[in-house]
Amino acid sequence: MILLRFRVENHRSIRDEAELSLVRPSLTTVRPKDQDWVGATTRVAGIYGANASGKSTVVDSIEFFQAMIVSSATSWSLRRRLPQQPFRLASGSTPEPSAYAVDFVFEDVRYQYGFEITENAVRQEWLYDYPSTKHRVLFERDGNEFKFGRALVGSPKLHAAATGSRTLFLSKAAGNGHELLGRLFAAFADQIVVADFSEQDRNRRLHQITEGIAEGDIGLNDVKTLLRVADIGIADVGIDESEVPDEVRELSKELNELFHRHLEPEPEEHGEHGEASAATEAPSTARPALQVDVIRRALMFQHTGRNGVFPLPLESQSTGTLSWLSLALPALTILRSGGLLVVDEIDASLHPQLSQVILRMFKDPDYNHTGAQLVFTTHDTFLLSVQSDSMLIPEETWFTEKDGDGATSLFSLAEFPTRPDQNFSKRYLDGRYGAIPRTARSFLVTLLDEETKDHADA
Structure with a gap:
């Protein structure tokens, strides 16, 4: 999958429609004349902005x-409401719908897919493809009314009849075995990887890496090579396995029984047409369960010291090592399979040179053979300078900024008049493009004066 554009409206601090485009300015037609989608799109997009300006909101959307x-169509179908996250700094008791849409290329076909939701229902949903210069409707949805194009074969009306008001048709049809929609669903599910800034998400990715190595899905040599690239003194890495004690497994079983007895979701009274809700009908096997693996696995690192090599567990590694490993391996996976990696705060806990290594992996065609793409947020302005090995050019550089109403806008450096010889890093820090913090240093003087006064009074 190659991302062309992503659009979002009414999501957290994004009130009005915002568009992130990875299409090069040279592409002015529906399809590139030479059919080279990789050449017509950028491999990376870096998003800059002040703290709390909405960079992470783009990732979150x-x-x-x-x-x-x-x-x-699965776990959220048990909820009473969709977890809509609308812009809330506006008057009015009822939030407006939130909308999301992507233009993308899959199996050399251009598509546009999107939906509009409230917390109570899917309001709109659509899927178009572009067999020529004009789009072709595969399906359009308005509430519970569906319109299907002739090109969408596979009994779509039967799948629509089984689609609830809070369920996406794409998701339901994919789950019911529709061929095309199943492939598109798999592309969205498997070829988009989001790595946020939280420690919890980083630990989740490290756990996935551990299990992937143990199951043979991730090569141990890949891990060793990436650790050598970072040159952090690790000679080897392996998996340490141990059995989970019987008492822990027994406790897990008891917790599951308590969970199902006391914490099951409350059923809704009736569905739209009088049927019992999904929460009422769901069998116990479909309910979430607390699981403890029989085998406990952990990464073990061999560190080189003055007197030999010493094994140290994952929790003894530095934050920089964990951040590098948790980002570099997903990047390697995306580069090999194709798709989109989205990283919030790529420079957090990483040396600037390691951030550049990840960018270079995506920007250099010698490494990136699949057209994989990277979207990231950062404060590292060195990536805008000519001294950087992976300098961002204007169409790869984006900014977020909040207005007086607290609403985020998203715009590109390519929207400004630029020249290749300009120092984009310095001009950004000088405020030429906006999207920098507005500081009020006078308050610092007030704080220091208060502290001096307190000492004098004492």
Whole structure:
């Protein structure tokens, strides 16, 4: 999958429609004349902005878009309401709908897919493809009314009849075995990887890496090579396995029984047409369960010291090592399979040179053979300078900024008049493009004066 554009409206601090485009300015037609989608798109997009300006909201909106597709027909179907996150700094008691849409290329076909939701229902949903210079309707949805194009074969009306008001048709049809929609669902689910800034998400990715190595899905040599690239003194890495004690497994079983007895979701009274809700009908096997693996696995690192090599567990590694490993391996996976990696705060806990290594992996065609793409947020302005090995050019550089109403806008450096010889880093820090913090240093003087006064009074 190659991302062309992502659009979002009314999501957290994004009130008005915001568009992130990875299409090069040279592409002015629906399809590139030479059919080279990789050449017509950028491999990376870096998003700059002040703290709390909405950079992470862009990442979160992509993550929500993916989660809605993956979960609306499964775990979210048990909820009373969709987890809509609208802009809340506006008057009015009823939030407006939130909208999400992507233009993308899959199996050399251009598509546009999107949906509009409230917390109570899917309001709109659509899927178009572009067999020529004009789009072709595969399906359009308005509430519970569906319109299907002739090109969408596979009994779509039967899948529509089984689609609830809070469920995406794409997700339901994919789960019911529709061929095309199943492939598109898999692309959204598997070829978009979001890595946020939280320690919890980083630990989740490290756990996935551990299990992937143990199951043979991730090569141990890949891990060793990436650790050597970072040159952090680790000679070897392996998996340490141990059995989980019987008492822990027994406790897990007891917790599951308590969970199902006391914490099951409350059923809704009736569905739209009088049927019992999904929460009422769901068998116990479909309910979430607390699991403890029989085998406990952990990464073990061999560190080189003055007197030999010493094994140290994962929790003894530095934050920089863990951050590098948790980002570099997903990047390697995306580069090999194709798709989109989205990283919030790529420079957090990483040396600037390691951030550049990840960018170079995506920007250099010698490494990136699949057209994989990277979207990231950062404060590292060195990536805008000519001294950087992976300097961002204007169409790869984006900014977020909040207005007086607290609403985030998203815009590109390519919207400004630029020249290749300009120092984009310095001009950004000088405020030429906006999206920098507005500081009020006079308050610092007030704080220091108060502290001096307190000492004098004492």
